[in-house]
Amino acid sequence: MTTQIEQRHAVKGAVRVEGVSMTFRRKGHETHVLDSIQLGIEPGEFVCLLGPSGCGKSTLLNVIAGFIKPTAGYVMVDQNPVMRPGADRGFVFQQYSLLPWKTAFQNIELGLKIRGMAKGDRTELVNDYLNRVGLYKHRNSYPHQMSGGMQQRASIVRALVNSPSVLLLDEPFAALDAQTRHMMQELLLDIWEDLKTTVIFVTHDIEEAIFLGDRICVMGVQPGHIKAELPIGLRRPRHFDDTLSADFVNMHRQVFECIREETMKSMEKGF
Amino acid sequence: MAVSVSRAYSPRWLTQLGNTLSNLLLANRSLRRLLAMVLFFGIWQFLCVINFNVFVDFQFVPSPAKALAATIKFMSGNPWVHFRSSIMRVFWGYGFAAIFGVFLGVLIGWCAVIEDFLLPPLELLRPIPAVAWIPLAILMFPTSESGMIYITFIGAFFPILVSTIRGVESTLNDMVLVRVGQCLGAKPWHIFKDIVVPGSLPSIASGLTIGMGNAWFCLVTAEILAGRYGIGYLTWESYVTSNYPPIVMGMLLIGLLGAFSSWAVSKGMEALMPWRVIKKQS
Numbered sequence: 268m269t270t271q272i273e274q275r276h277a278v279k280g281a282v283r284v285e286g287v288s289m290t291f292r293r294k295g296h297e298t299h300v301l302d303s304i305q306l307g308i309e310p311g312e313f314v315c316l317l318g319p320s321g322c323g324k325s326t327l328l329n330v331i332a333g334f335i336k337p338t339a340g341y342v343m344v345d346q347n348p349v350m351r352p353g354a355d356r357g358f359v360f361q362q363y364s365l366l367p368w369k370t371a372f373q374n375i376e377l378g379l380k381i382r383g384m385a386k387g388d389r390t391e392l393v394n395d396y397l398n399r400v401g402l403y404k405h406r407n408s409y410p411h412q413m414s415g416g417m418q419q420r421a422s423i424v425r426a427l428v429n430s431p432s433v434l435l436l437d438e439p440f441a442a443l444d445a446q447t448r449h450m451m452q453e454l455l456l457d458i459w460e461d462l463k464t465t466v467i468f469v470t471h472d473i474e475e476a477i478f479l480g481d482r483i484c485v486m487g488v489q490p491g492h493i494k495a496e497l498p499i500g501l502r503r504p505r506h507f508d509d510t511l512s513a514d515f516v517n518m519h520r521q522v523f524e525c526i527r528e529e530t531m532k533s534m535e536k537g538f
Numbered sequence: 539m540a541v542s543v544s545r546a547y548s549p550r551w552l553t554q555l556g557n558t559l560s561n562l563l564l565a566n567r568s569l570r571r572l573l574a575m576v577l578f579f580g581i582w583q584f585l586c587v588i589n590f591n592v593f594v595d596f597q598f599v600p601s602p603a604k605a606l607a608a609t610i611k612f613m614s615g616n617p618w619v620h621f622r623s624s625i626m627r628v629f630w631g632y633g634f635a636a637i638f639g640v641f642l643g644v645l646i647g648w649c650a651v652i653e654d655f656l657l658p659p660l661e662l663l664r665p666i667p668a669v670a671w672i673p674l675a676i677l678m679f680p681t682s683e684s685g686m687i688y689i690t691f692i693g694a695f696f697p698i699l700v701s702t703i704r705g706v707e708s709t710l711n712d713m714v715l716v717r718v719g720q721c722l723g724a725k726p727w728h729i730f731k732d733i734v735v736p737g738s739l740p741s742i743a744s745g746l747t748i749g750m751g752n753a754w755f756c757l758v759t760a761e762i763l764a765g766r767y768g769i770g771y772l773t774w775e776s777y778v779t780s781n782y783p784p785i786v787m788g789m790l791l792i793g794l795l796g797a798f799s800s801w802a803v804s805k806g807m808e809a810l811m812p813w814r815v816i817k818k819q820s
Contacts, residue, residue, distance in 0.1 A: 334717055354723030364714050368736040368813045377732060378722035409813040429722065 280465030287340035323491025357426025631690025643702025693756030705741025743807035754796030
């Protein structure tokens with residue numbers, strides 16, 4: 268079988284967030300959501316943006332994706348300033364976002380089709396990816412016939428099949444049950460070990476952030492800023508057993524302390 | 539268990555009879571629908587037989603039996619010429635309405651400039667009932683046939699147009715779907731073709747179904763205009779000549795044809811949307 272999946276792209280995918288600020292204006296009322304965010308991400312790095320609700324982590328991700336324009340500052344991906352959404356930044360949404368009128372296969376194929384890849388090539392590539400995440404036998408299912416976990420697997424593959432420089436995930440597993448979530452986390456790590464795509468993963472789940480990331484950026488509220496950057500030194504490849512190790516638990520405690528204060532503030536604000 | 543306790547208080551045979559009856563009549567959906575029709579005609583016949591006259595007077599209302607007799611007489615004559623005239627008028631009127639309604643609706647929903655140029659006059663014309671179009675239809679069209687087709691067109695066009703516009707707008711309003719397209723590198727054309735059109739298909743389908751009903755609805759109006767053939771013409775003529783049973787027959791035939799063609803349209807549209815599942819309370 269051709270193994271385009273196993274090509275490594277560690278050379279591309281450097282992300283630089285330069286002084287990004289974001290202010291929403293609604294009915295004359297201003298909300299300062301992000302305050303001059305400064306963030307550099309290495310090619311192939313797995314970074315988790317962790318913070319309580321209302322810290323602007325999803326807003327930051329939307330700015331990187333190009334869905335919204337920042338009030339100040341800019342984002343560079345591989346020397347290219349981000350102006351609008353594009354296929355070089357794959358995005359996995361929190362809610363199930365497969366197009367309901369397309370099958371799993373057609374959903375994943377869409378990006379390649381838009382790019383104009385020949386039918387034979389894209390069928391082979393999509394089937395490769397479907398096999399990779401165990402969805403091959405569901406390739407002709409419509410989203411409503413698939414479980415939440417299957418839909419999110421398909422969403423991840425839909426983004427990855429375009430070999431993006433960066434994969435952006437906005438709390439992709441938040442709606443799944445705990446068992447499925449753990450399996451999805453392992454699956455994501457598994458794919459990432461092969462592809463080495465840069466990943467920016469937004470979550471409010473401390474354990475998830477530690478388990479997945481090379482580095483955690485803890486975000487604070489009022490307005491959103493990066494409060495701390497914590498490297499995660501746990502060995503890779505990681506398995507779910509690792510969450511019980513002493514190192515993991517220590518890390519958990521450390522992150523918890525860091526985020527606790529912000530969560531209190533966020534609760535006072537009424538999020 | 540609660541169920542067995544409550545049963546213990548009523549005789550066993552009564553419970554069984556009740557269960558059998560409800561299984562027979564209520565569990566099966568087509569049986570339930572048949573029962574509804576039987577009840578409808580039964581009550582109507584009953585009201586005619588007793589000459590019901592409390593505010594609503596049933597004295598001159600033909601009973602279902604008389605309507606049936608009129609239908610048999612009509613069918614044994616030459617009904618096909620009437621059916622064909624009516625069906626062709628609806629076919630052409632509805633066909634044009636579907637093409638223009640969907641086409642303009644998609645453009646208006648998608649593009650603000652087109653909306654600004656087209657929607658205000660269309661909104662002005664929309665509330666005008668088909669009857670009010672009769673004089674102009676006579677003046678505007680070279681043949682009475684085309685005038686009648688125009689009036690059925692009016693009936694079907696606006697529901698199709700409005701549903702299509704709403705469908706497109708609500709798909710565009712779904713930010714996630716549009717963003718999905720954008721971060722797959724989709725150009726506006728792809729977003730239009732792969733997201734907006736299929737996303738608004740359910741709305742378009744309901745517009746087409748309602749439009750079909752309305753086309754039949756306007757048929758009587760259209761056939762008052764002129765002609766010697768057509769179900770609507772027959773209905774109106776029977777009234778003018780005080781021959782009442784065929785009025786009811788004509789009304790029921792229009793109802794039947796309208797219901798059948800609406801059903802056919804909605805089935806056809808469902809076949810276009812295999813991704814949709816609808817689960818109802820039983």
